[in-house]
Amino acid sequence: MEVISFHAAGLSVPNPDGSDDDTVILAPVSLDLRESRVAVIGANGSGKSTLLRLINGLARPSTGRVVVDGKDVARDVAAVRRRVAFLFSDPLSQLVMPLVREDVELSLKPTLKNKVRRRQAAMDHLDSMDLAHLADRSVHDLSGGERQLVALTSVLAAGQDILVADEPTTLLDLRNNILLQDTLFALDQQIIYATHDLDFAARADRVLVVEGGHIVHDGTPCEAIEHYRQLALSASSEGS
Numbered sequence: 725m726e727v728i729s730f731h732a733a734g735l736s737v738p739n740p741d742g743s744d745d746d747t748v749i750l751a752p753v754s755l756d757l758r759e760s761r762v763a764v765i766g767a768n769g770s771g772k773s774t775l776l777r778l779i780n781g782l783a784r785p786s787t788g789r790v791v792v793d794g795k796d797v798a799r800d801v802a803a804v805r806r807r808v809a810f811l812f813s814d815p816l817s818q819l820v821m822p823l824v825r826e827d828v829e830l831s832l833k834p835t836l837k838n839k840v841r842r843r844q845a846a847m848d849h850l851d852s853m854d855l856a857h858l859a860d861r862s863v864h865d866l867s868g869g870e871r872q873l874v875a876l877t878s879v880l881a882a883g884q885d886i887l888v889a890d891e892p893t894t895l896l897d898l899r900n901n902i903l904l905q906d907t908l909f910a911l912d913q914q915i916i917y918a919t920h921d922l923d924f925a926a927r928a929d930r931v932l933v934v935e936g937g938h939i940v941h942d943g944t945p946c947e948a949i950e951h952y953r954q955l956a957l958s959a960s961s962e963g964s
């Protein structure tokens with residue numbers, strides 16, 4: 725597995741009211757992620773997406789460094805993005821071409837210049853995900869589950885060996901949620917994913933719990949999920 729290293733990497737942004745104190749989005753964190761499946765759980769607004777976005781340079785740390793397989797994300801974002809794919813919750817935020825096949829072809833464009841071979845490779849990718857029958861469909865006519873599988877195929881066609889997925893099952897019904905989880909878990913790629921689905925988190929090798937911009941627990945799924953439950957329970961009893 726590749727190593728994703730956070731070296732005291734954090735993100736603070738200037739306070740909108742102009743005061744001296746910056747707002748801490750993610751407090752400086754140091755960790756190495758080398759497990760095949762790493763889940764990130766935590767309340768809305770806790771900093772999960774920020775943690776994930778630092779891995780491929782969608783967010784830049786204001787302190788410290790994030791290094792992916794020896795490459796500093798801030799210095800060499802292009803090289804890092806050749807290694808790290810990013811899947812969003814909403815597939816329509818990443819499917820840009822009208823037809824399914826064209827979207828996969830677009831992902832292949834940087835590596836495959838020949839149009840005919842590119843089309844064939846796109847069909848092969850779709851076929852490997854059992855999606856060949858959708859090749860000539862409009863991405864807008866697909867069901868939510870089909871769309872997310874197509875988005876996954878499209879991001880993976882670019883050939884990266886690390887996949888960062890930010891709540892990839894959040895918009896899916898139960899059946900498609902399970903289908904997407906199983907598809908992800910059958911992949912060779914290292915996968916770092918945020919989720920609110922605790923069954924999905926439970927399948928990981930390692931689970932990080934984020935709360936208020938801090939990683940408050942890092943361990944086995946069983947312990948981490950229990951920690952997260954206790955946090956949620958104490959927050960709701962404080963609120964009532």
Ligand SMILES: Nc1ncnc2c1ncn2[C@@H]1O[C@H](COP(=O)(O)OP(=O)(O)O)[C@@H](O)[C@H]1O
Pocket residue numbers: 737749766767768769770771772773774775
């Ligand atoms: N660049 C930014 N500037 C200001 N606030 C931000 C920025 N990025 C994230 N935030 C805020 O930081 C908090 C954590 O965001 P996020 O990482 O998206 O949390 P999560 O994914 O756990 O819901 C949220 O309140 C969000 O609005």
Ligand SMILES: [Mg+2]
Pocket residue numbers: 772773774890
């Ligand atoms: Mg988020």
